[in-house]
Amino acid sequence: MKALIPEWAKNYGEFWRAIRIRNLWFIKLRYFAVISLLLFLTAGEFLLNFQFSKLQKIAISIVTISIFSYNIILYKLRAYIKCDISSFNSLHLSLIQMILDLIALLVLVYYTGIIESPLYLFFIFHMIIGSLILPAYVVYIIVCIICFTLSFLTIMQNFGVIETHLISGLYDVRIPHTMAYDILSLITFTAMIFISVYLANNIVRQLYKREQQLRETLQRLDEAEKAKQKYTIGIIHEVKTPVTAIKSIIDLILNNFLGDINSEIRDKLKRAQIRTDETLQMLNNILRLSRLKLLDIRSTEEIDIWELLSGLIDKLNETIKAKAIDLRIKDLRKEKKIIKSDIILLELAFSNLIANSVKYVKKEGIIEILLNESNDKLWVEICDNGIGIPKEDLPNIFKQFYRASNVKRSEHEGSGLGLALVKEIIERLGGNIFVESPSRLAGDMPGTCFKVSLEFNFQPKSYDIFQISPDNYINDKSNLEKYLE
Amino acid sequence: MALIAIIDDDPDILDSSSIVLKSQGHNIVTADNPHDGYKIVVEQKPDLIILDVMMDEPDDGFYLAQKFRKEGIKTPILMYTSVSKATGMEYDKSEMVPVEDFVEKPISPSELINKVNNLLKAKEVK
Known part of the structure; x- marks a missing residue:
């Protein structure tokens, strides 16, 4: 059979x-x-x-x-x-x-x-x-x-x-009619049926082959993309090592571990420290993006979105107080349905969005975070009355390395990776992100409003190329045992 | 005060960590590869080991930590990692990673001092 x-x-x-x-x-x-x-x-x-x-x-x-x-x-x-x-x-x-x-x-x-x-x-x-x-x-x-x-x-x-x-x-x-007519009809019929079958068979065969080729090509493309991301991660790690060393040396000097330094040197070193921090942040963002592209989300857990957002706000509390920002968080949900998602990624996405708002509002600015739900989706809205995003930049802000024109002019440093990362994460978690500027809080400045929708029950893909069992890890190291003995 | 062994392949990290901890009155021994690291721990029996993940090395920090535990060396280990939590490559205390605490690079002097003091205190209580 x-x-x-x-x-x-x-x-x-x-x-x-x-x-x-x-x-x-x-x-x-x-x-x-x-x-x-x-x-x-x-x-x-x-x-x-x-x-x-x-x-x-x-x-x-x-x-x-x-x-x-x-x-x-x-x-x-x-x-x-x-x-x-x-x-x-x-x-x-x-x-x-x-x-x-x-x-x-x-x-x-x-x-x-x-x-x-x-x-x-x-x-x-x-x-x-x-x-x-x-x-x-x-x-x-x-x-x-x-x-x-x-x-x-x-x-x-x-x-x-x-x-x-x-x-x-x-x-x-x-x-x-004669026997000859019957024979001719039969021969015609036989020829027709054989030729049709031959042609149909060949076409189907070719079609399947093409389809398989396409599939293989797609797989190769996917592998190439993953190889590229791994390569990027490798390079970034290489670059990160000396930068962290530079930073630890600067920190050492600034914290007077090598004795007192004069204020002029201190000022310059502080600048150096800030620039090093920026570099590290940029490298970390690239790492995150590359990792994200490689990683298939493994597992989901039940998340209390209110708790998650409050936690993130707490982390930014110092800056919020220093800038005297009026930060309101409102929960408009009726059912308060539980959301299942990847907590680390979700935290990363929302911390980027909230940190952005905190960064781009002026002193005594307003940030409003709204939580709402529809039938099948959770909605999180983060609005501010900060510098906003010019209309011509709106379509591009989720692109990698893109920084809005007004941000480039402002005193803020950044890599233009934050929002690309946020979008990548939200979409990976089966959600969507939208941006509006001016926002409904617009006053002297237009302000920005990000709306994020998330599925309540996100189902991750079932496989992960990074899954290595602990047993494998130890087995792979077997030859090193000899070296250390 | 305490004797602390620092094992890291980056000489600048070794240097700055040593300066920070020396300022707190600790004695420091350093090694810039796992092989020497293993040796100084066995020979000098420090009160605390600071161990870099050293992902570039084929015989990395995890392996060394596992080896210490296998041989019954229960000295607390503080692990330096250069991978950020947010990238998804986070480690947690486990049989695989038998260390007491982590410090993520770049290391801030105050965080290092805090973590070292906590670990030394916890050891004394034991």
């Missing part, structure tokens, strides 16, 4: 999915065949003036009822059949469908005149469909059987061995 599966389709999920879909498609088409046959009987008799014999009527009716009933059975059966190579699967179901259809068609052709019935052309259509799912050799075997059976029946009919069931009314006068 295994031989039924084309060699290029083993363990190929997409192939199985296609087979299942096609099975369903054929089942639906078959109802159309039932209706057509009923029309053939009724409309044929009344509109086209066919005169079916009693035997023909019975035969066509039986075929119609059979098709209808086995179609219902196939439909029910389909639900229980799995795409498992080793057992009875969807492909076998397809084969059974095809054999049943061919038998029904053969009976129909037989009772409508064999070679003199136009219905025998339907064999070609059936075999094209067969080529879409079955391996070439199975299709060719079936085609051979069809051609042989049809030829045999035609010749038998010609010799008068079997009865001819012509549809009366199809021909004005039946011109008795």
Whole structure:
């Protein structure tokens, strides 16, 4: 039974999915065949003036009822059949469908005149469909059987061995034709069916190959992107090491561990300290972005968003007090539904947004954080009356390394990575972020408003390329044991 | 005061950490690779070990920490990390990482002094 599966389709999920879909498609088409046959009987008799014999009527009716009933059975059966190579699967179901259809068609052709019935052309259509799912050799075997059976029946009919069931009314006068005509018809039919099957088979094969190539290319692209991110992480770590060393030396001097220094040196060193901090922050942001691109979120947990936001505000409390910022946090939620998400990433995103507001409001500015919920989403709104974002910059602020024109002019330093990171995180967590400027708090300055929507129940992807079990870690280090012994 | 071993492959970090801790009256021994680090710990039996993650080295700080614990050296370990928590590469105390506390680089002198004092105090109580 295994031989039924084309060699290029083993363990190929997409192939199985296609087979299942096609099975369903054929089942639906078959109802159309039932209706057509009923029309053939009724409309044929009344509109086209066919005169079916009693035997023909019975035969066509039986075929119609059979098709209808086995179609219902196939439909029910389909639900229980799995795409498992080793057992009875969807492909076998397809084969059974095809054999049943061919038998029904053969009976129909037989009772409508064999070679003199136009219905025998339907064999070609059936075999094209067969080529879409079955391996070439199975299709060719079936085609051979069809051609042989049809030829045999035609010749038998010609010799008068079997009865001819012509549809009366199809021909004005039946011109008795020669054996040569029958043979020519059969040869034409055989050629047509073989060529059609050959072409269909080739096209399908190529299509699957292309699809697989596309899939492989995509995978390679994904791997290349990951390699790039790993490379970036490596470089940033290399750069970060000397910068942290510089910072620790500056801190050492500024904290008078090497004795007192004069105020001019202190001022310059303080500048150096600030610039080093900026550099570190920038490097950390690049690291975060790269990590994020590499990382598939592992697990989610239930998060109290109110607690999370309050915690973040507490961390910024010093600056908030120093700038005398009026920070309000309002909870407009009615149900207070629990949100499931990745707490570290969510904290990172919101801390960036709140820190931005704190940074860009003037003294005694206002920041308002609103919490709300709709049917399936949690909404967090962070509004301020700070310097705002010029209209022409709005479409770009979520891009990496982009800094709004008014920010570039201001005294604030930054890398232009913060908002790109926020967007990346929020979207990874199945949410969306929108920006408005001027905000509803606009006063002297336009202010900015960020609206974040988050799904209540975010489902992370199930795999993670960074998952290394602790056992592996220790095993990998086995040769080092020798070195240390 | 206490004898503290600092193991880090960055000479500037070794130097500045030593200066900070010396100012608190501690005695310092340093090593700039895990091999020497292992040696100074075994030979001098410090009260506290400051150990860098040293992710660049094939035999990194985690491994050294594990080795100390395997051999029954229970000296508290303060680990220097250069990876930020927010990047997702955070470590926590575990069998894999048998250390008492972490300091994330860049190290601020006051944080270092605090953590060292806390660990030494905790050791005394034990």
